[in-house]
Amino acid sequence: MKTSQDPMTPNLFQVQRIRRELADTFTLELTAESNNEFPFLPGQFNMIYLFGSGEVPISISGDPAQPNRLIHTIRAVGSVTEGLKSCKSGDMLGIRGPFGSAWPVEQATGQDIVIITGGIGLAPLRPAIYHLLANRQRYGKIVILYGARTPADILFRKELERWRSRFDISVEVTVDQAVSNWSGRVGVVPKLINRADFAPEETTALICGPEIMMRFSVKALQERGVKEDHIYVSMERNMKCAIGFCGHCQLGSQFVCKDGPVFPYSQISSAFRIREL
Amino acid sequence: MVSVEGIDRMISEHPFFSGMEPGYQAMIAGCASNQSFEAGQYLIREGDNADHFYLIRHGAVAIEVHTQGQTSVTLETLHEGDVLGWSWLVPPYHWLFDARAIQLTRVIAIDAACLREKAEADHSLGYELYSRIMPVMSERLSAARLRLLDLYGSPRKGQ
Numbered sequence: 001m002k003t004s005q006d007p008m009t010p011n012l013f014q015v016q017r018i019r020r021e022l023a024d025t026f027t028l029e030l031t032a033e034s035n036n037e038f039p040f041l042p043g044q045f046n047m048i049y050l051f052g053s054g055e056v057p058i059s060i061s062g063d064p065a066q067p068n069r070l071i072h073t074i075r076a077v078g079s080v081t082e083g084l085k086s087c088k089s090g091d092m093l094g095i096r097g098p099f100g101s102a103w104p105v106e107q108a109t110g111q112d113i114v115i116i117t118g119g120i121g122l123a124p125l126r127p128a129i130y131h132l133l134a135n136r137q138r139y140g141k142i143v144i145l146y147g148a149r150t151p152a153d154i155l156f157r158k159e160l161e162r163w164r165s166r167f168d169i170s171v172e173v174t175v176d177q178a179v180s181n182w183s184g185r186v187g188v189v190p191k192l193i194n195r196a197d198f199a200p201e202e203t204t205a206l207i208c209g210p211e212i213m214m215r216f217s218v219k220a221l222q223e224r225g226v227k228e229d230h231i232y233v234s235m236e237r238n239m240k241c242a243i244g245f246c247g248h249c250q251l252g253s254q255f256v257c258k259d260g261p262v263f264p265y266s267q268i269s270s271a272f273r274i275r276e277l
Numbered sequence: 278m279v280s281v282e283g284i285d286r287m288i289s290e291h292p293f294f295s296g297m298e299p300g301y302q303a304m305i306a307g308c309a310s311n312q313s314f315e316a317g318q319y320l321i322r323e324g325d326n327a328d329h330f331y332l333i334r335h336g337a338v339a340i341e342v343h344t345q346g347q348t349s350v351t352l353e354t355l356h357e358g359d360v361l362g363w364s365w366l367v368p369p370y371h372w373l374f375d376a377r378a379i380q381l382t383r384v385i386a387i388d389a390a391c392l393r394e395k396a397e398a399d400h401s402l403g404y405e406l407y408s409r410i411m412p413v414m415s416e417r418l419s420a421a422r423l424r425l426l427d428l429y430g431s432p433r434k435g436q
């Protein structure tokens with residue numbers, strides 16, 4: 001149940017906890033001042049309003065089965081997100097949402113699932129991973145391929161280790177740069193796709209990360225034979241109103257805030273090829 | 278530890294040589310041996326003669342470059358099914374980087390001089406070898422270029 005009917009009016013949420021994830025990345029745990037639950041679908045985002053500073057679109061990174069806690073994982077890259085990084089327990093924030101399309105976790109029932117992600121792109125996919133693991137028996141093979149800049153930049157490291165220790169999913173992590181004390185993989189994420197264990201003709205792929213990484217990952221998936229309309233990508237643009245009015249996030253004929261952020265690749269493949277977009 | 282037992286089968290099963298005409302596989306097997314390296318052991322040292330190349334059967338190898346007084350940097354890791362080394366194809370046949378086993382690694386080692394000689398005598402074999410190595414080189418060059426972009430580095434100033 002949404003706490004406000006007007007999508008332009010923020011609802012008050014209180015910061016319960018802030019956890020540092022990486023040097024520039026942190027997670028906020030929020031609860032509604034109204035104590036209402038906050039249901040959302042994996043892949044959706046909120047507009048977070050830091051009073052006196054501004055509003056930013058941030059994907060929800062928590063567990064959709066726990067709607068009493070709203071979790072956002074944020075990278076501090078500008079004035080608003082730097083301000084959010086300085087939040088303390090008890091601070092109040094404005095939240096509008098949830099907005100946008102979701103990862104097709106229901107539609108993908110019975111399929112093998114390949115999750116391809118890099119950097120902070122793991123955060124918008126984490127709710128989908130929680131859902132897949134909570135409903136493990138409904139899916140075929142589950143493969144998570146994650147890339148980070150260095151071993152120190154691996155997001156949700158402990159969770160990745162926990163998922164990796166399960167016998168019913170496959171998790172591969174690779175980094176772009178490392179020194180010799182790192183015993184894991186060094187290389188790019190798309191390279192992991194060639195050797196991953198899944199049945200291409202029965203696979204749904206969920207991709208979130210830098211657009212170049214997504215482009216090369218789509219290419220690698222297509223080379224393996226995954227159908228274009230079974231590949232989903234999460235796009236990032238400059239979302240402002242979040243309801244398709246202002247046009248700031250327009251991508252070709254689509255509004256990323258309203259039609260996305262999760263798109264079937266077949267729906268936006270032409271936009272991927274237009275350099276000016 | 279070196280062994281030649283079952284080398285024909287190992288070569289035919291390795292992805293790098295999969296689908297190759299059995300006659301060529303047999304020629305390659307004549308230049309091949311089965312080797313294993315403990316974690317931490319070097320397969321290749323920068324500047325040494327590139328007198329072998331390796332097909333990884335199990336394990337993992339880090340391609341490294343060292344700078345005096347600093348910890349070696351890992352450029353890439355190679356795994357089961359990968360091929361390690363192409364300096365054996367490029368005169369003056371010296372390794373450009375180090376390669377270190379990061380876990381117990383089993384490989385098929387191929388004597389480069391032996392294979393170069395066979396490829397020189399049979400250009401069809403040479404063509405077959407190059408047409409398998411070129412895609413690997415292309416893929417690794419493409420991956421190296423992607424990494425130059427520093428995809429996950431700090432984005433331009435945002436919100």
